Amino acid sequence: MRTRPGYATSPFFKLMISPLLSRDKFVIDRFLFVMVYLPKVKIKNSGHIYLIYYILFVWDVSGMLELIELTMYLKESFLLALTGVFQFNFSGLCTASRIFFLMYTLKNYFQSKFNISVYKITIDAGFTCPNRDGTKSTGGCIYCDPYGSGNGQFSKCISIEEQVENNKRFLKKRYNAEKYFLYFQAFTNTYAPVEKLKEIYDKGIAGGKDDILGIIIGTRPDCIDEEKLKLIASYYPEYEVWIEYGLQSIHQKTLDFINRQHSVDDYLKAVELTRKYPVKIATHIIAGLPYETRDHIMETVRFLVKHNKIDALKIHSLYIPKGSGLEKLYHQKKFDLMAMQEYIQTVVDILEIMPENMIIARLTGEIDKHHLVAPDWVLKKQKVLTGINEEMKNRGLKWGLGSDLD
Numbered sequence: 001m002r003t004r005p006g007y008a009t010s011p012f013f014k015l016m017i018s019p020l021l022s023r024d025k026f027v028i029d030r031f032l033f034v035m036v037y038l039p040k041v042k043i044k045n046s047g048h049i050y051l052i053y054y055i056l057f058v059w060d061v062s063g064m065l066e067l068i069e070l071t072m073y074l075k076e077s078f079l080l081a082l083t084g085v086f087q088f089n090f091s092g093l094c095t096a097s098r099i100f101f102l103m104y105t106l107k108n109y110f111q112s113k114f115n116i117s118v119y120k121i122t123i124d125a126g127f128t129c130p131n132r133d134g135t136k137s138t139g140g141c142i143y144c145d146p147y148g149s150g151n152g153q154f155s156k157c158i159s160i161e162e163q164v165e166n167n168k169r170f171l172k173k174r175y176n177a178e179k180y181f182l183y184f185q186a187f188t189n190t191y192a193p194v195e196k197l198k199e200i201y202d203k204g205i206a207g208g209k210d211d212i213l214g215i216i217i218g219t220r221p222d223c224i225d226e227e228k229l230k231l232i233a234s235y236y237p238e239y240e241v242w243i244e245y246g247l248q249s250i251h252q253k254t255l256d257f258i259n260r261q262h263s264v265d266d267y268l269k270a271v272e273l274t275r276k277y278p279v280k281i282a283t284h285i286i287a288g289l290p291y292e293t294r295d296h297i298m299e300t301v302r303f304l305v306k307h308n309k310i311d312a313l314k315i316h317s318l319y320i321p322k323g324s325g326l327e328k329l330y331h332q333k334k335f336d337l338m339a340m341q342e343y344i345q346t347v348v349d350i351l352e353i354m355p356e357n358m359i360i361a362r363l364t365g366e367i368d369k370h371h372l373v374a375p376d377w378v379l380k381k382q383k384v385l386t387g388i389n390e391e392m393k394n395r396g397l398k399w400g401l402g403s404d405l406d
């Protein structure tokens with residue numbers, strides 16, 4: 001006698017719960033997002049959106065990004081719903097947070113220039129830093145974490161090639177990435193003899209096979225010279241090449257306090273030298289450094305805008321990583337941290353005076369909660385970005401590079 005299949009064994013039920021059975025954390029997170037949160041959000045036509053998201057969001061079908069972007073343009077209420085969800089910090093929502101971000105950042109530049117899905121692969125190539133190895137100092141910059149702002153991959157004995165391959169696989173699976181920029185991020189990525197630098201950069205490119213479009217090299221302004229620039233520029237035109245200089249502030253008193261061990265003059269010389277080569281320049285600044293007011297920060301930005309020699313600006317919010325020099329000072333209550341609302345106001349003040357052609361490569365800081373001492377609000381990246389967007393709207397400002405958020 002044939003028995004009727006029970007509910008639990010029906011193909012439909014199996015299909016519905018199969019994300020849970022996949023054991024893929026990302027798929028499970030997205031499944032939970034769709035199943036648990038979306039039904040609680042009151043949106044017009046929510047049934048349709050719910051269904052579309054179930055199919056596309058859970059199953060990672062290509063074209064998902066375009067659809068979500070379109071939906072966000074068309075349905076502001078849905079955008080708000082999404083950003084509301086972000087604050088729950090589900091790890092699987094990284095996809096959506098990235099979508100929100102790509103509208104006006106370096107991603108936007110990649111999109112307009114290459115018209116395909118381009119992602120950065122972050123590399124820890126095992127460099128050190130003259131500000132840590134005793135050449136300039138041993139303490140490092142007081143906000144620097146023990147991994148030199150990197151991901152600590154090299155100390156886990158993961159080779160450069162492996163890092164590139166692993167990242168590629170991950171980005172392809174999660175975001176449907178097509179091409180990549182190598183981002184040499186941790187410590188000082190020009191702090192080695194030229195032959196060694198070439199060996200390291202070549203390893204990164206080899207790991208990416210034919211999928212690398214460019215390289216980004218993060219460094220200090222006092223760790224560059226003509227010889228190194230010639231090497232870096234030699235990757236052009238086959239690859240687009242960027243150097244990212246940490247400046248943080250134009251106020252020497254601040255640079256001394258945070259133990260940068262270089263001057264504004266070092267930065268200006270590095271930029272002038274770099275400008276002789278086909279290398280794009282990004283500059284990194286920090287908003288909220290101890291004893292700096294909003295006026296100090298704006299002076300730094302006005303200086304960069306007036307100087308007008310860089311292609312991109314990275315704005316980083318100050319946070320205190322565990323194990324940094326700042327941690328002790330913070331516990332001794334030696335300075336105040338910037339509040340989130342003040343940070344948002346400051347960033348929009350900055351954006352208000354940015355030239356249209358300058359790329360905003362970063363709008364806030366990011367750190368893992370296990371490595372963070374304070375402030376907690378830096379963990380709420382989407383809340384910060386939403387706040388910036390709202391403030392932009394309040395002030396009647398539009399995003400540059402042809403992509404406003406309205």
Ligand code: SF4
Pocket residue numbers: 129130131132139140141144145148149186187188220246
């Ligand atoms: S220069 Fe960079 S790597 Fe070196 S101590 Fe400062 S932040 Fe850290």
